[in-house]
Each structure stands twice: as structure tokens, then as C-alpha cells.
Amino acid sequence: MRNICDTTNYVCECNRAFDKETKHPLVSLIDMSGKSRQGNMATDCYAVKVVCDGCNDERCGRQYYDFSEATMTFATPATEIDLRQCDGKMLIFHPDIIKCTPLGMRIKDFSFFKYHTDEALHLSNCELKVINKCLDGIDCELKWGIDEYSKAIISNCIELLLNYCQRFYARQFITRHEANATAMKAVDGIIDRFLRSGKAAAHSMLTAGKIAPELNMSAEYLNDMMKRETGKSVSEYIQLKRILMAKELLLSTDMPIGDISSMLGFCAESCFNTVFKKITGCTPHEYRNG
Structure with a gap:
């Protein structure tokens, strides 16, 4: 893992890896279906990946008792993110976008950010629709542009997404009883x-x-x-x-x-x-x- 440089904007770097425009310097929703210029990248951001196809079952820990519509993985700042081609999306957000917000005060409650890759969340079709709706809300706000309400609204949208992830992990613990x-x-x-x-x-x-x-x-x-x-x-x-x-x-x-x-x-x-x-x-x- 390389050293994190304080002057590097890793949201922009991730966007550049996929030739995507940066709509907000602290948060991005990236379509990962295109080829990335990089394999792995260590960032100073949180990352949430949703992979609909091509997830390695063994690497992500999926078993016969898990759903298989999509897989979600999570990463904390300073963790390497796999940017290799996949049929999915990645939400990446800097800690500053949630600083002094309700989400910022409870981000540690979402312990799944520190799970291993093979402890990923496996979604049903219904759950995937909910996740995509949350991501669409974030994407809509990013397209709106930056104003005095952006931070609060984006933070709220991310918190809603993570709350659903917490609910779906609770369900997964039941199916894995x-x-x-x-x-x-x-x-x-x-x-x-x-x-x-x-x-x-x-x-x-x-x-x-x-x-x-x-x-x-x-x-x-x-x-x-x-x-x-x-x-x-x-x-x-x-x-x-x-x-x-x-x-x-x-x-x-x-x-x-x-x-x-x-x-x-x-x-x-x-x-x-x-x-x-x-x-x-x-x-x-x-x-x-x-």
C-alpha cells in the first residue's frame, strides 16, 4: 500500500481512472463497466462497490445459502480499492463530506466497512432495487450541482444507503444461521x-x-x-x-x-x-x- 498524499484528490483520481467527469471533489458515483487505467488504488476515502456480475464467489465468500443477484463490498480510507473491470458501480466519498453531520457522528456504527472481502453482502433482486434507488438519489444530487445544501443532502443519501446495507446484513446473518x-x-x-x-x-x-x-x-x-x-x-x-x-x-x-x-x-x-x-x-x- 502506498503512502497517502494529503495533496492528492482521490475522488478525482478514481474518476480519471474511468475517464469520468468529477461533479463533486469529495464524492463520486462511478460506473465501473468501462476499463480502468489502474488495477488497485489506495485512497483516503470510504468506498462502496455494488457488483452485479462477475464477482468471484470464493473471493467474496458467497455460499449456497446466500442470494446471488449482486454483491456489495466496503472499504475504509487507506484501504486498497480494486478498480478492475466489473459490471457494477462504486460510490466513493471523502470523510470531509460527512464531517459534522449525523452520518459522520455514527459512521463507526457501520462495522461492515472493516469486514474482509470474503464477508461481502449478497443481495436479493428486491434488495438490489432498493440499493440502486439509493444510488440513483446520490447520482441525482451530484448532477444537481454544488450549493449550500449539497453536503447535508448527500450525507443523508449516503446514510440511507448504509442503513439499508445494515438491514440487509442483518438479514444475511439470519440466512446464514x-x-x-x-x-x-x-x-x-x-x-x-x-x-x-x-x-x-x-x-x-x-x-x-x-x-x-x-x-x-x-x-x-x-x-x-x-x-x-x-x-x-x-x-x-x-x-x-x-x-x-x-x-x-x-x-x-x-x-x-x-x-x-x-x-x-x-x-x-x-x-x-x-x-x-x-x-x-x-x-x-x-x-x-x-
Whole structure:
């Protein structure tokens, strides 16, 4: 990845790669059906690609339980964007176009920007029509020209698009429930082995970032999948698993409570007591003797 140069306008650069006119210096909707002058480009912009045909199923992670009308991928600033020929569109927008807007304040909520390419969003025909309608709204505003209302309207249009993407990803997690259940079993195995090995006493606690590579997932996708399947984030789920194991050890062994606390990676027995009571409603001592 090359260094990002502050004086380079990458919206213009992407437009030039497809011989397209720049209608706004901070945002563009590019028809990618034509041949690009470049293969990959690292930009300072967010990018949203919609590919209707020619998406490599393996590279984009599409499986038999996914829709296949179109595929969407997302990229954060400083990430390389693939500009090779495809039957699709790309929305590219600089962070400044959403700065101090409602979207700018919640852009981090759209975690799919940090998903891996093989964690792409696969659309049904109905969903694709909705996405295209959102893109048409952005295109219409770009053709209108720049005035004092442009930033707010464009930002609102992009936010609407991303809200729909969030809805469709939620749907995709539902259609992938069986595959997710298999992944959850793998997560349970990783956490159980870590806790039973005693590594929690000597190492820092597991996180989504540590578990995800073992599953070939991004930490963001793993965390979102976990929330959809269990209602808990990865960190919350790990905490529950620690308490479940603590309950098991309290009833099936004579281990001192302090040793159980240490084995499960709590910084102090008092911390263990506090967390245990918060989740179970009683202290470890009360649980063991009650």
C-alpha cells in the first residue's frame, strides 16, 4: 500500500481512472463497466462497490445459502480499492463530506466497512432495487450541482444507503444461521480450551481480535455475528463463559475461590466476586455453599 498524499484528490483520481467527469471533489458515483487505467488504488476515502456480475464467489465468500443477484463490498480510507473491470458501480466519498453531520457522528456504527472481502453482502433482486434507488438519489444530487445544501443532502443519501446495507446484513446473518451455529461451536471450543489451560492466569484475556483469525474472520464480522446469534458482544460472551466455568469449578472441585479467580484471568478475587454476583445474583462463596 502506498503512502497517502494529503495533496492528492482521490475522488478525482478514481474518476480519471474511468475517464469520468468529477461533479463533486469529495464524492463520486462511478460506473465501473468501462476499463480502468489502474488495477488497485489506495485512497483516503470510504468506498462502496455494488457488483452485479462477475464477482468471484470464493473471493467474496458467497455460499449456497446466500442470494446471488449482486454483491456489495466496503472499504475504509487507506484501504486498497480494486478498480478492475466489473459490471457494477462504486460510490466513493471523502470523510470531509460527512464531517459534522449525523452520518459522520455514527459512521463507526457501520462495522461492515472493516469486514474482509470474503464477508461481502449478497443481495436479493428486491434488495438490489432498493440499493440502486439509493444510488440513483446520490447520482441525482451530484448532477444537481454544488450549493449550500449539497453536503447535508448527500450525507443523508449516503446514510440511507448504509442503513439499508445494515438491514440487509442483518438479514444475511439470519440466512446464514446454520453456518453461524457451526462457527459458534468453534468459538466455544477456543474459549473453553483457553480457560481450562490456565493461560488466562498468565496471558491477557481473549478478544474478538485474537479469536477471529482462528476462524478466518475479521474481528468486526465475528463481533456482529456473535451479537446476532447470542445478543452479546464477544467480550460479554467471554465473560459469561468465565462465570459458567467458575460455577462448574465451584461445585465440582475444592479449589479455593482465589485460585479459581486467578485461573479464569480475573485481576483480583474482589473483582471476580463482583462480576460473579452481578451475573448470578450471589457471591462465589454463597453459590458453593447454597
